[in-house]
Amino acid sequence: xxxxxxxxxxxxxxxxxxxxxxxxxxxxxxxxxxxxxxxxxxxxxxxxxxxxxxxxxxxxxxxxxxxxxxxxxxxxxxxxxxxxxxxxxxxxxxxxxxxxxxxxxxxxxxxxxxxxxxxxxxxxxxxxxxxxxxxxxxxxxxxxxxxxxxxxxxxxxxxxxxxxxxxxxxxxxxxxxxxxxxxxxxxxxxxxxxxxxxxxxxxxxxxxxxxxxxxxxxxxxxxxxxxxxxxxxxxxxxxxxxxxxxxxxxxxxxxxxxxxxxxxxxxxxxxxxxxxxxxxxxxxxxxxxxxxxxxxxxxxxxxxxxxxxxxxxxxxxxxxxxxxxxxxxxxxxxxxxxxxxxxx
Amino acid sequence: xxxxxxxxxxxxxxxxxxxxxxxxxxxxxxxxxxxxxxxxxxxxxxxxxxxxxxxxxxxxxxxxxxxxxxxxxxxxxxxxxxxxxxxxxxxxxxxxxxxxxxxxxxxxxxxxxxxxxxxxxxxx
Numbered sequence: 010x011x012x013x014x015x016x017x018x019x020x021x022x023x024x025x026x027x028x029x030x031x032x033x034x035x036x037x038x039x040x041x042x043x044x045x046x047x048x049x050x051x052x053x054x055x056x057x058x059x060x061x062x063x064x065x066x067x068x069x070x071x072x073x074x075x076x077x078x079x080x081x082x083x084x085x086x087x088x089x090x091x092x093x094x095x096x097x098x099x100x101x102x103x104x105x106x107x108x109x110x111x112x113x114x115x116x117x118x119x120x121x122x123x124x125x126x127x128x129x130x131x132x133x134x135x136x137x138x139x140x141x142x143x144x145x146x147x148x149x150x151x152x153x154x155x156x157x158x159x160x161x162x163x164x165x166x167x168x169x170x171x172x173x174x175x176x177x178x179x180x181x182x183x184x185x186x187x188x189x190x191x192x193x194x195x196x197x198x199x200x201x202x203x204x205x206x207x208x209x210x211x212x213x214x215x216x217x218x219x220x221x222x223x224x225x226x227x228x229x230x231x232x233x234x235x236x237x238x239x240x241x242x243x244x245x246x247x248x249x250x251x252x253x254x255x256x257x258x259x260x261x262x263x264x265x266x267x268x269x270x271x272x273x274x275x276x277x278x279x280x281x282x283x284x285x286x287x288x289x290x291x292x293x294x295x296x297x298x299x300x301x302x303x304x305x306x307x308x309x310x311x312x313x314x315x316x317x318x319x320x321x322x323x324x325x326x327x328x329x330x331x332x333x334x335x336x337x338x339x340x341x342x343x344x345x346x347x348x349x350x351x352x353x
Numbered sequence: 354x355x356x357x358x359x360x361x362x363x364x365x366x367x368x369x370x371x372x373x374x375x376x377x378x379x380x381x382x383x384x385x386x387x388x389x390x391x392x393x394x395x396x397x398x399x400x401x402x403x404x405x406x407x408x409x410x411x412x413x414x415x416x417x418x419x420x421x422x423x424x425x426x427x428x429x430x431x432x433x434x435x436x437x438x439x440x441x442x443x444x445x446x447x448x449x450x451x452x453x454x455x456x457x458x459x460x461x462x463x464x465x466x467x468x469x470x471x472x473x474x475x476x477x
Contacts, residue, residue, distance in 0.1 A: 085398075085399070088399075090398075127399065129399060129433060130399070130401055130431045133401075133403045133406045133408075133429060134406060135405070135406060137429075138405070138406070138427050138429055138468060141429065141466075141468045142427070142468055142470075145468065152454055152456075152467060152469065153467055153468040153469065154456050154465065154466065154467030154468070155459065155464070155465050155466050155467065156456045156457045156458070156459065156465045156467075157456070157467075164459065167466065168459075168462075168464060168466075170466070171431045171464075171466040172431075172464055217462070220461075220462060221461070278461055280461070348436075349436075349461055349462060350462060350463070
């Protein structure tokens with residue numbers, strides 16, 4: 010697979026370099042004018058989509074007390090996309106992460122293998138081509154392409170000619186992980202460790218309605234060990250200086266936990282006010298836990314570089330939610346892009 | 354230079370009256386190529402194309418089709434990339450006029466599609 014990817018990249022790069030200068034068609038000035046009419050460039054490197062692309066992608070995620078690197082590679086086979094994702098923790102001062110070792114997964118690492126499928130484009134036909142040509146003539150769209158349409162209405166009309174009325178997406182994935190746990194013997198005399206593997210299975214499906222509303226759902230089963238929450242203790246050891254050095258540990262080995270979750274999410278962009286919303290509802294069958302969250306994303310907008318907007322500078326948003334265990338939760342997030350089409 | 358005859362030799366239906374806006378040619382001796390390529394460093398998540406409903410052959414991100422038979426053709430493409438992603442479409446013939454242009458995926462969905470009519474002339 011990597012060889013094929015490299016081959017594609019070399020081909021694509023070589024082709025771009027080899028495309029000769031245009032001798033007929035729009036002039037450079039025409040192109041500049043057309044570009045001004047084009048939609049704003051909103052290419053966001055943090056952007057992800059339901060389908061993994063067939064090139065390696067690497068991300069770094071940092072949360073409080075947790076830093077993680079993630080690498081993904083995928084391949085398209087017709088309408089089906091297969092991918093492998095490898096993630097592993099990285100320390101605060103570490104220069105490298107090694108999710109895989111000779112003996113298998115490293116501690117805290119996980120590997121995900123997934124397959125997704127989509128039903129997106131309409132099958133081509135001469136009637137469809139005729140209709141597209143007629144639309145471009147009637148609305149003076151030249152060159153005849155959706156990206157050259159200047160109004161939302163024209164783009165919607167164009168999209169209806171090549172995208173299915175309700176595009177659908179499906180996916181399944183399996184995750185394996187390995188974690189090491191530390192705990193104290195009941196007599197406080199020995200530090201013990203236990204290593205356990207876990208597994209997660211996820212099935213997801215989504216549909217795009219009116220090319221604007223993306224509704225998705227998932228069902229997830231997880232089987233993994235967790236630190237024994239009822240035996241958490243803080244153990245303090247006196248130092249020679251007289252101070253105490255304390256650490257949190259457990260008095261019992263980790264416990265096996267299985268859980269089944271269900272969730273739905275609706276995503277929509279409000280272009281006029283420059284925000285995207287993604288309200289979601291999750292339910293955990295095992296302990297009747299519920300989660301409701303309404304994230305509000307500020308959309309990046311680079312359409313008017315001379316008059317930068319709030320959204321042009323900021324990539325993130327705010328969120329308000331409610332969880333069974335925690336009650337009302339509000340948070341702000343940065344560096345997270347809004348994607349309309351995103352499977353859970 | 355490839356000289357095999359293309360399977361994409363379907364003539365457009367009589368109902369289509371618009372004149373071809375791109376002339377490329379000398380089909381009998383030089384093949385005409387159609388290429389759809391994303392901007393460097395970018396990749397399509399999904400891409401399809403056809404010349405008069407005969408599918409283009411994609412290899413990785415790049416689509417290429419030789420057109421050797423004289424006639425009038427329509428190239429249609431449909432892509433899905435990152436929102437706002439640029440890509441180029443080119444119709445090239447070694448000896449004569451060529452056409453290429455740059456397009457951009459939809460800022461909301463990442464979809465885009467287009468249609469380009471072109472002629473392949475008899476060899477001079």
